[in-house]
Structures are given as structure tokens and as C-alpha cells.
Amino acid sequence: MSLLKVDDIHVYYGNIHAIKGISFEVNEGEIVTLIGANGAGKSTTLNTVAGLLKPRSGSVTFDGRNMLGVPASKVVSLGMALCPEGRRVFQQMTVRENLEMGGYTRPNTEIEPSLEDVFKRFPRLKEREKQVAGTLSGGEQQMLAMGRALMSKPKLLMLDEPSMGLAPILVEQIFDIISELHQAGTTILLVEQNAQMALSIADRAYVLGTGRISMSGPAQEILADDRVRAAYLGG
Numbered sequence: 280m281s282l283l284k285v286d287d288i289h290v291y292y293g294n295i296h297a298i299k300g301i302s303f304e305v306n307e308g309e310i311v312t313l314i315g316a317n318g319a320g321k322s323t324t325l326n327t328v329a330g331l332l333k334p335r336s337g338s339v340t341f342d343g344r345n346m347l348g349v350p351a352s353k354v355v356s357l358g359m360a361l362c363p364e365g366r367r368v369f370q371q372m373t374v375r376e377n378l379e380m381g382g383y384t385r386p387n388t389e390i391e392p393s394l395e396d397v398f399k400r401f402p403r404l405k406e407r408e409k410q411v412a413g414t415l416s417g418g419e420q421q422m423l424a425m426g427r428a429l430m431s432k433p434k435l436l437m438l439d440e441p442s443m444g445l446a447p448i449l450v451e452q453i454f455d456i457i458s459e460l461h462q463a464g465t466t467i468l469l470v471e472q473n474a475q476m477a478l479s480i481a482d483r484a485y486v487l488g489t490g491r492i493s494m495s496g497p498a499q500e501i502l503a504d505d506r507v508r509a510a511y512l513g514g
Contacts, residue, residue, distance in 0.1 A: 381430030
């Protein structure tokens with residue numbers, strides 16, 4: 280069943296036509312990844328789905344609801360959470376306070392159980408519960424950003440470049456966590472520069488090139504495609 284359907288969206292920055300008629304869908308229970316070079320429009324697409332950017336034309340349907348015109352502030356309460364590029368944790372707040380902010384749409388009675396769920400998934404955050412977020416390592420901040428997004432109990436978790444700037448061993452940890460979330464039933468839309476890692480865990484993939492989808496299909500087929508290997512996987 281289709282949870283997210285994006286149909287022929289066109290997005291502009293001023294006079295710059297950044298997204299040129301992209302259409303894709305994410306079915307319940309899937310990991311779908313958007314891959315492509317820098318500037319291809321991956322983050323712009325994600326920000327449009329999240330309501331942070333408004334398309335000039337086209338539609339975004341989530342869980343059967345037309346999302347155009349829905350304020351970004353209400354998107355989370357409808358079941359969509361974005362873990363943004365560059366992590367963007369609240370630097371001056373503690374780990375716990377960041378997580379509590381992520382659960383602001385949930386009833387107060389659900390905050391503690393949600394915190395416990397996040398701490399089980401990210402034991403490092405439990406250890407750093409009272410630490411100021413700005414003093415965490417890059418990998419810990421990425422875990423915190425993901426944990427904060429999970430606090431809203433999203434139907435769709437959107438991850439924008441979760442491996443950016445992380446050491447290879449931390450990248451593996453983050454992708455292990457994404458796989459665990461998927462196995463636990465979370466539907467995930469993943470934007471990722473590391474095409475090899477993204478395709479290795481995704482069900483389906485869309486390849487973006489300068490604002491258009493150039494290729495789509497099962498992730499393993501995309502991973503094996505010679506054109507993709509040459510362009511994004513170093514041959």
C-alpha cells in the first residue's frame with residue numbers, strides 16, 4: 280500500500296528550476312532511497328515532501344491526504360518526521376531535552392516510554408542523557424537527531440544524508456540502526472550520498488540527475504547497473 284505518493288512536482292528557487300517533474304512513491308514498510316550527485320535535488324525533494332518548501336505544481340499525498348498547503352509545523356503530527364542534513368540538534372540543550380522536543384506532538388503520558396525506546400536503540404544516548412548536545416561527537420549527534428525524529432512515532436521516517444561527515448565505522452553503525460528500524464516496521468525514505476550503502480539496505484531506489492529521475496527500480500538491480508556503478512560507485 281502506498282504511504283507516500285509524489286506526483287510531477289516542480290520546485291523553484293527564485294528563477295532556478297530545481298526539481299523538474301519528479302514522481303515517486305514509498306509503500307508501507309519499505310526503505311526507498313534517493314541517490315544522485317551533489318546538486319541533483321535530493322534534499323530539495325525531501326524538504327518539499329516535509330512541507331519546508333512549496334512546489335509550484337504537482338502533488339504530495341501522504342497516508343491518503345493531500346499535503347500541499349499543510350504547514351510544516353503540522354506535518355509531524357500527521358506521522359511524518361525528517362532527520363535533516365547536517366543533524367541540526369539543539370546545541371545548547373541536553374540530550375534528554377532534545378529528545379523531549381522531538382516528542383512535542385505526543386501526549387505527555389507517552390514521552391517517558393518513547394524515551395526508553397530511544398535509549399534502548401541508542402545506548403550511547405542514555406549514557407550521555409544529561410550532556411549538552413553541542414559537546415557530542417558527530418556520530419553521537421547523528422544518533423540524537425535520529426532519536427529525536429523517532430520520538431514522534433512517525434509512520435514515515437525521512438533521513439537526509441545520515442552518513443555525512445562520519446568515519447567509516449560510524450557509517451556502518453548508522454546503517455545497521457536504519458536496517459533495524461526497517462525490520463521493526465518503520466517505513467523509511469533515505470537520501471544518501473553513499474550510494475553503495477544506501478542501495479545495499481534499500482528495497483527500491485530512484486536515481487536523480489539535475490532535478491529529474493533518470494532511473495528507478497529494485498535497489499539490487501540499480502546497484503548492479505553498470506551506469507550507476509560508473510557514476511556513483513567508482514566503477
